[in-house]
Amino acid sequence: MGLGTICPCRGPLPRLQAWTWVEPVVASTQMATSLYDAGLLLVVKASFGVGVLSNHSASPSPPGALENQQQRAISNFYIIYNLVMGLTPLLSAYGLGWLSDRYHRKISICMPLLGFMLSRLALLLKVLLDWPVEMLYGAAALNGLCGGFSAFWSGVMALGSLGSSEGRRSLRLIVIDLILGLAGFCGSMISGHLFKQIVGHSSQGLLLTAFSVSCATCALFYSLLVLKVPESKAKPGKAVDTVSGTVGTYNTLDPDPTDMQSVVRHPSSPAKAKPEKTIIALLFVGAIIYDLAVVGTVDVIPLFVLREPLSWNQVQVGYGMAAGYTIFITSFLGVLVFSRYFQDTTMIIIGMVSFASGALLLAFVKETYMFYIARAVMLFALIPITTIRSAMSKLIKGSSYGKVFVILQLSLALTGVVTSTVYNKIYQLTMEKFVGTCFALSSFLSCLAIIPIGIVAYKQASWLQHGDIAEKGRS
Numbered sequence: 001m002g003l004g005t006i007c008p009c010r011g012p013l014p015r016l017q018a019w020t021w022v023e024p025v026v027a028s029t030q031m032a033t034s035l036y037d038a039g040l041l042l043v044v045k046a047s048f049g050v051g052v053l054s055n056h057s058a059s060p061s062p063p064g065a066l067e068n069q070q071q072r073a074i075s076n077f078y079i080i081y082n083l084v085m086g087l088t089p090l091l092s093a094y095g096l097g098w099l100s101d102r103y104h105r106k107i108s109i110c111m112p113l114l115g116f117m118l119s120r121l122a123l124l125l126k127v128l129l130d131w132p133v134e135m136l137y138g139a140a141a142l143n144g145l146c147g148g149f150s151a152f153w154s155g156v157m158a159l160g161s162l163g164s165s166e167g168r169r170s171l172r173l174i175v176i177d178l179i180l181g182l183a184g185f186c187g188s189m190i191s192g193h194l195f196k197q198i199v200g201h202s203s204q205g206l207l208l209t210a211f212s213v214s215c216a217t218c219a220l221f222y223s224l225l226v227l228k229v230p231e232s233k234a235k236p237g238k239a240v241d242t243v244s245g246t247v248g249t250y251n252t253l254d255p256d257p258t259d260m261q262s263v264v265r266h267p268s269s270p271a272k273a274k275p276e277k278t279i280i281a282l283l284f285v286g287a288i289i290y291d292l293a294v295v296g297t298v299d300v301i302p303l304f305v306l307r308e309p310l311s312w313n314q315v316q317v318g319y320g321m322a323a324g325y326t327i328f329i330t331s332f333l334g335v336l337v338f339s340r341y342f343q344d345t346t347m348i349i350i351g352m353v354s355f356a357s358g359a360l361l362l363a364f365v366k367e368t369y370m371f372y373i374a375r376a377v378m379l380f381a382l383i384p385i386t387t388i389r390s391a392m393s394k395l396i397k398g399s400s401y402g403k404v405f406v407i408l409q410l411s412l413a414l415t416g417v418v419t420s421t422v423y424n425k426i427y428q429l430t431m432e433k434f435v436g437t438c439f440a441l442s443s444f445l446s447c448l449a450i451i452p453i454g455i456v457a458y459k460q461a462s463w464l465q466h467g468d469i470a471e472k473g474r475s
Contacts, residue, residue, distance in 0.1 A: 020230035022159045025109065025223050026176055027183040029116060029152070032215035034187030034325070035194070038318055039073075039208045040136070041302050042195050043126065046204070047133040048073040071307055072429065075424045078299065084137050086417030088144025088408060093151040095404030100155055105162070105229045108147065108155030113223055115146025117216040123208040135431065150413045154405035161393045162230050168392045174335040175385050181328015187215075188325060192318030205357050276395055279456055286452040287388045287408065288415050290352055293445035294381065295416040297359055298324070301440045302473040303427060307435075309366050316368070320368070323375045331382035338383075344391045345457035349450055351383030356446035363436030363443070384449075385412075 048070050090199035124141030125131060156176060164172035194208035305312045305320050312320060338347045358378030364373045396404050423438050430437040
């Protein structure tokens with residue numbers, strides 16, 4: 001039976017859309033990224049460890065002084081590295097998003113993948129040829145100039161939104177995040193073991209970085225030669241216009257296909273467009289504040305686990321990074337269940353509370369098992385950002401997905417750069433007094449991010465109530 005065979009009961013059967021799946025690109029890219037992140041941390045630690053020991057070998061130092069010196073050196077490296085990684089995409093990411101909207105959707109995916117491959121290749125050359133660790137700043141700049149993660153992820157979200165209906169979009173986007181999490185989990189689990197392997201007379205990390213380059217190369221060639229852009233499944237005139245009556249602007253955040261059919265639509269007016277912009281602005285604010293908390297925690301955790309009281313080795317570092325990726329799985333299951341009973345705003349708040357609680361527990365971790373308990377409490381931490389993207393996609397036109405998503409991603413990247421610098425400095429100042437200061441701050445910021453989302457929920461509820469009253473008046 002051919003792909004275009006006619007079914008007597010349902011008409012033409014849909015053609016297979018396997019080549020429109022962006023998941024293989026996400027999986028291969030994230031596998032490369034998880035290997036690269038673990039390898040970068042361990043390579044930098046080894047590089048600065050040698051330098052610190054040589055500088056202090058002549059004179060005795062008090063206990064813990066060498067470790068603190070190494071921690072400061074690693075922290076300072078990541079401050080510069082994250083600045084380069086966060087700022088350079090500002091020069092190219094929006095242009096790539098505009099080009100993808102105007103010409104071809106794959107532009108904002110293929111160009112960043114080229115940068116990913118070259119930056120992973122740079123780490124491989126550093127390990128193979130023992131180049132100075134500072135050369136990785138140049139690799140980060142090259143990655144950013146190709147669009148970086150900001151352009152790549154906005155392109156992935158645009159393709160995911162185009163290939164899904166509005167009622168299933170939150171689930172569709174969280175599935176992509178699930179694939180990313182599973183790939184990251186697998187990569188992190190094996191990273192420590194791969195790093196320890198020595199091929200011939202080469203230094204540690206060669207096998208790990210070679211695997212990372214291979215995965216990045218596979219992702220690039222798949223996106224160039226195999227991946228196809230899906231046709232939009234959004235129905236014309238649905239959720240891109242402002243709807244009066246019982247639906248209102250805010251109910252488009254959580255459309256129910258059965259309810260939408262029973263709604264009487266009325267011509268949109270300029271007065272109705274302003275609340276829609278207000279909702280988008282509030283979602284932006286909530287996403288940025290929450291991302292401040294998440295980025296700060298993620299940047300500090302690698303430093304935290306290397307020093308006392310945990311003092312992890314290479315394999316434990318890989319396992320710890322893998323634990324961070326489990327939230328992709330639990331968040332997916334959370335959206336799968338919560339989306340049937342709760343609105344988008346409620347799911348966002350649940351995720352923020354989950355992260356805030358886990359970050360607070362993380363501030364008082366003294367043993368390895370306590371670290372994993374705190375990570376387990378963060379089980380829904382991924383829901384907020386993904387659901388916010390889904391909510392925004394229901395308030396804008398499909399032709400603007402690339403630009404809006406890249407603006408959001410660049411906003412998150414820019415605030416992330418500031419957060420990384422501030423958190424690393426706070427960590428350096430407080431690690432000898434209370435090492436969990438940064439995690440406590442993240443818990444507070446996560447709670448603060450609930451406020452704009454709560455305002456959205458309140459406005460949504462008030463508009464629904466107003467719509468019910470207006471509907472009764474018309475009847």
